[in-house]
Amino acid sequence: MTPRRLTLDDLDDCTRLAKDRGWLPEQHKWRLLLEVGEPYGIDAPDGDGLAATNILTSYGDDHAVISMVLTASRFGMRRGLGRRLMEHVLERAGDRTVSLYATEYGRPLYERLGFRVVGTAGKHAGHFSGEPSGRTRPATSDDLGTILALDAEALGTDRSAVLRRMFTFGEEVRIADGGFGHRWRNDDNTVIGPVVARDEETARALIGDLALGAEGEVRMDFDLTHESVIRWAAEHGVTSSWQVSRMVRGSGLPGDPARQFLPFMQALG
Template sequence: MTTRTARTPGEAARLRPLAEADLPAAQALTAALRWPHRVEDWAFALALGQGLAAEIDGRLAGTAMAWRYGARAGALGFVVVADAAQGRGLGRALTEGVLAFLGERSVTLCATDIGRPLYASLGFAGTGRVHQHGGSSFSAGLVALPPGQRLRPAGRRDTPALAALDARALGVPRDALMRALLPVADGVVLDRDGEAIGFSLIRRFGHGQVIGPVVAPDAAGARALIAHWLGSRPGQFIRIDVPGASGLSPWLEALGVAQVGGGEVMVRGAPPRGDSTRFSFALVSQALG
């Protein structure tokens, strides 16, 4: 990404690549919106993709990031504009800038209500909802598994198998993301007669920990994978972002993991499709998908 000047009303904004040195100021932008992201969460996302910064009078005024998943798909997120810089067209300039990085790929994002009109004007269409759940006052017992199935800890040697399951569920390769997640996450594998058929990860994020991704052949397997983490971390703040179509929200609510937010999944281009034998039941994050 190259440095350029955005033609916006008022003082001109300088668009340039987002750098690691910008992350404390970037985190302050999201904190002002009551987003829970730590500087470490920003750094994890930036290391996997490309970011764009909008600078006005030497100060960070906005950001956007994008991630390539193979040659055909990508994701877009962290589109944030400071209150003082609203109304200058920075959100559009930043989004168009990172879209150029993604090229002709199919692009997925999770839109806030405020951002939805901008993304619609850029060719994105809604495909579903994400439900954000979180809390620390939950109660979850173990979920019984069918004969031949069990949960076991995930190890580094599982990385290729877990990346393959993730790709089957989403229809896009996210090998780099999976390789980055496993060293910073705890994982559990759903095993059937020695074969990995699903998995879930949990890692430090925001105010506590986040469960995701969760990949399973069915909702029963997903509930077992999620309940494992809830049962092993009583009293800790846990977040999980689930597709609305997963059907997991009523179950999570019943356990005490309340729905506290969400967003609309929007796609520009043909939506990626999994292979219909493995399904995504929880996101890595709303930005990364």
């Protein structure tokens, strides 16, 4: 069972595998990840779809993110498929620092592969209520240079290939003096992220204005170190439901975490 590179032709099998493991199909999200990352899979030995998946998304030569680590339920016990794919993508990552978000179920495997916990993120969801800040505006493609510069300074790595997709992948991109944010629609809610800002006041303005433009429930995946903005979100109807560990293999993550308020999605760091 040798890993192979996945393509968009595998999209339906990827979403079938996600549903097999109790996830939502998230076809819009899978399509983006298949296009911007290095997706790998192992074909099911019974000929029925995929037995396992894993996606590596690289940011320049120094950082990469692993996501969509899935093994079909009928192959999940002691087959080693998940580890085989992890070893494959880690080899592909080379000398890059690699990060991922881990549930308690997946964490032991990642620890055996040299990952360590560096933080905790919480999924916060709800119906946001508030008033427009008056401090942000819709971004256009003319703002892309400013957005990429802000992001590179705050993240310390090159996410430009992913950020360029915001204007076609998402519902809205907003910009403020010293920050930007993005909103995109997933299967059952609207996700706010990424949000990069020079300070919390700017981040609140971006998050609030993006959330007010959303239809239905919004989701925000805050690092738990952002305690005051989490309290602010809760006061506006967005509360916590579950937590995951952020894990890193290699040297520490680049950039300034104080300016990184929300990830694009957990699958992209």
